[in-house]
Amino acid sequence: xxxxxxxxxxxxxxxxxxxxxxxxxxxxxxxxxxxxxxxxxxxxxxxxxxxxxxxxxxxxxxxxxxxxxxxxxxxxxxxxxxxxxxxxxxxxxxxxxxxxxxxxxxxxxxxxxxxxxxxxxxxxxxxxxxxxxxxxxxxxxxxxxxxxxxxxxxxxxxxxxxxxxxxxxxxxxxxxxxxxxxxxxxxxxxxxxxxxxxxxxxxxxxxxxxxxxxxxxxxxxxxxxxxxxxxxxxxxxxxxxxxxxxxxxxxxxxxxxxxxxxxxxxxxxxxxxxxxxxxxxxxxxxxxxxxxxxxxxxxxxxx
Numbered sequence: 001x002x003x004x005x006x007x008x009x010x011x012x013x014x015x016x017x018x019x020x021x022x023x024x025x026x027x028x029x030x031x032x033x034x035x036x037x038x039x040x041x042x043x044x045x046x047x048x049x050x051x052x053x054x055x056x057x058x059x060x061x062x063x064x065x066x067x068x069x070x071x072x073x074x075x076x077x078x079x080x081x082x083x084x085x086x087x088x089x090x091x092x093x094x095x096x097x098x099x100x101x102x103x104x105x106x107x108x109x110x111x112x113x114x115x116x117x118x119x120x121x122x123x124x125x126x127x128x129x130x131x132x133x134x135x136x137x138x139x140x141x142x143x144x145x146x147x148x149x150x151x152x153x154x155x156x157x158x159x160x161x162x163x164x165x166x167x168x169x170x171x172x173x174x175x176x177x178x179x180x181x182x183x184x185x186x187x188x189x190x191x192x193x194x195x196x197x198x199x200x201x202x203x204x205x206x207x208x209x210x211x212x213x214x215x216x217x218x219x220x221x222x223x224x225x226x227x228x229x230x231x232x233x234x235x236x237x238x239x240x241x242x243x244x245x246x247x248x249x250x251x252x253x254x255x256x257x258x259x260x261x262x263x264x265x266x267x268x269x270x271x272x273x274x275x276x277x278x279x280x281x282x283x284x285x286x287x288x289x290x291x292x293x294x295x296x297x298x299x300x301x302x303x
Contacts, residue, residue: 005249006032011242011266012257014042018225019071020255025234032249033234036241039219040226042257046217050294057218064090064205066221067212070137080227082220084212091202091211093174093181098302101174101181103206110207117175124169128155128200129207136208139201159197163190166199178203187285242266259284 010021013035021033039045043059050056066072067084092100104110107129111121128135131151138146139155146152158166163183167176167190182199183190205211214220226236242248245267256263260282268276 004251006030006251008032008253008255009034009248009251010255010257012042013040013222013226013236013238014257015044015066015221015225017042017255017257018222018229020257021234022075022225022229022232023071025229025232031229031234032251033229033236034240034242034248035236035238038239039222040236040238041219041222044218044222046219049292054292054294055217056292060218062091062211062213063218063221064202064209064211065140067209068132068136068140068205070141075225075228077221077224077228080224080231082224083215085215086210086212090206091181092303093177094303095173095177099174100303101178102303103178103182103203103211105207105210107207114170114175114178115172117170117172120169120171121175124158125200125203125207129204132204132208135204155197155200159200160194161196162193163195163199166196245270 007029008021008024009032010017010024011034013021013033017033017035018040021031025031033040045058046055047058048055049058063084088104090103090105092102094100102110102113104113107122107126111118111125114121131148131154134148135151135155138144138148138152163180163186166183167179170176170179179199180190182202183195185202186192186195186198188195202211230236243266245254248254256266258266260279263271264276264279268279271279
């Protein structure tokens, strides 16, 4: 029998790396989680970037799918300081005249604000919102045969179309803007197939548990996940950049929560020629940027 230092090593302590490490530790495996930065979290990080006392989320800020996640909902993260704030308006899409289309918890109220599209919105979203809790198990969990195949088929009937096509069900610019804003989270042309799935999932999450933000910043989610992981016996090493796999202790399984270029640099010589070719031709999406503000008063919203 071959003995190793760990059953599994995870490199990269973003939300996926943390979740994978926790899941394996919950099943009794010895797990080491390694992060190159001094803090865990990946995109779930916060810092004072403008003035003292103003905490800004460096990447992710609002977390609708963290609140709806079937896996996260099983974890006692509140015991480790995580508290969500639920704004009364989950999301809004501004229009040029100063008005805005808004997503609120109630399907009825959201639909009412869309004027002539009230009925169309209720017919599209209402039936799916009623079964979202069962749908989320299949949509947001690991790949598996659907537990609720009929519900998945009901969702897929609209979700597999492009957002451009789905928007044609609506007449008002408010409804079309709200749908487009949600679908844009796919970071794809809205004419692509299945971009409607992103829009529907985010709308339904807003109607189910809202779009919360973690009190104190996104790092609160990472801190809670890390705290729970170490409490159940996991080990975390931060500030350790792995440039060669020979740096690692021995293990039975290695999980790399990395980008394609990082994978190539770290162990390209170990991958098959086909896998290397796939990694090399991977096209990164468009970049994004954020502007951070330190405010001295309430924002004078028009809507």
